Amino acid sequence: MRVLGINAIFHDPAAALIVDGQVVAAAEEERFSRRKHGKRPVPFAAWELPDLAAAWCLHEAGLRPGDLDAVAYSFDPGLGRDAATLGLDDPSDHLRLDYARRAPQFLAAALPGLDPDQVRFVPHHVAHAASAGLSVPEDNAVLVLDGRGEVASHLGGVYRDGRLEVLRSQELPHSLGLLYEDLTRHLGFLHSSDEYKVMALASYGTPRFLGLLRDLVRTTGDGGFTVERVDWDALAKARASDGQLTDAHADLAASVQVRLEEVMLDLARWTYDAAGGPKTLTMAGGTALNCVANARIAAEGPFDRVWVQPAAGDSGTALGAALAICEDRVEPFTTAALGRGWSDGELEAELRRAALPYTRPESIAAEAARVLAGNGIVAWYQGRSEYGPRALGHRSLLAHPGDRHTQTRMNDVKGREQFRPIAPMVRAERFAEIFDGVYPSPYMLFVHRVKTEWKDRIPAVTHVDGTARVQTVHAETEPAVAALLAEFERLTGLPVVVNTSLNTAGRPMVDTPREAMELFGSAPVDLLALGPFAVHRATAFGGGR
């Protein structure tokens, strides 16, 4: 069965393709259009489809639109209700429903040859749930939390033999995702985009408003929750986007963050009991990108294993919608590297076209490790790009973890706020010696504690609260990055490298080789490792390291 999944309703438009139970391709529209998050989540943008990502998915599989058996759209307008009756202040929301109803015609126009009758609507949270629950082989409890779907912001359920039973959902306006978005806006960041900055800011604060938030945000004892209106201004002054961040802002962020963790933990426990105590919890929805909360659920919750979909935000519903209606048995999820890739020949042709001086070293991993050991910055472009918001060693910017100044330097290169932490990747076999917490962690969806004796050895990746958001690198699934880490360890004694996404401020992650070369040309990066090819700054532009 050939199923194309589409997310287009709110933000992070994306497409995914499953052929005979294999996830062949999955990618976000922003990587093609170069518009961060694809579009802003306003109702009249709902008609904008992931045209480029969808066309690429088909191309990747050598299919034409007419070859598809079904298209799964991750929102069901038939479930929608008037925004006012949902308690939402969104007078244009009906446009969203109108556009969603017309999605079959819009899709047929974007993908000539597609029969609009092939398009099936999948409830938004069922799509999120499937992206997680059908990605692991075993039965599992599933918890979905986001800003909103059609009428809800949450789903608690259980997958048995690949079938979803919904145990509970929480209707709007109560929404943990919208609460966090409101806070993000209040703190002067871009909502539906910068929530992870609030999470980072929270670790600098004291949760002194926690008592009040416990009154305003409550679980109901039956798997649901309520969120009362928060008078943000009474707690900390609204901040303009260029305004100063104060202790009050950090304290507010800390308070909401801790309350979110408590509520998520409660919901996870309820779902465990209601589901009959399965060993595994899977999670999706934008709120499941909160890796501090995820780590708490893993540590304090009743489950043996917590698995979070790496594309937990709405982009992942493209894959989830396709999984939800796919009738074939689907292989478990083993890699987020589902986006575009280029052959060595294509990469070399691009380098020639750009007239960049390059070499093909015996081992690009060893070459990169040498530059990193000398405290250089490496743009690491290998294989297929990642589906979801994290760079996982395919479109990554790498640096030395042992230098205190690395964080400032990386945040400067990327034009990021200085309070934001940078994360480590670690050789799987050395993880337990250095970190405490969820293992394996191949998708960076949990925070871990850095063991005391290691804090001074890897200061660049040790956050102010003593944590790090670790990616464990396993040689079976990521041989190139594993080889780089092994060589870096041989040179420095550290089995850890700093890993951030390969992009500069406000721009989507690099996807094409040309974008990688542009970034290399415009940022102080010492080595571009483009597939097996090496471009050194000193050779390309003179000077540098």
Ligand SMILES: [Fe+2]
């Ligand atoms: Fe969502």
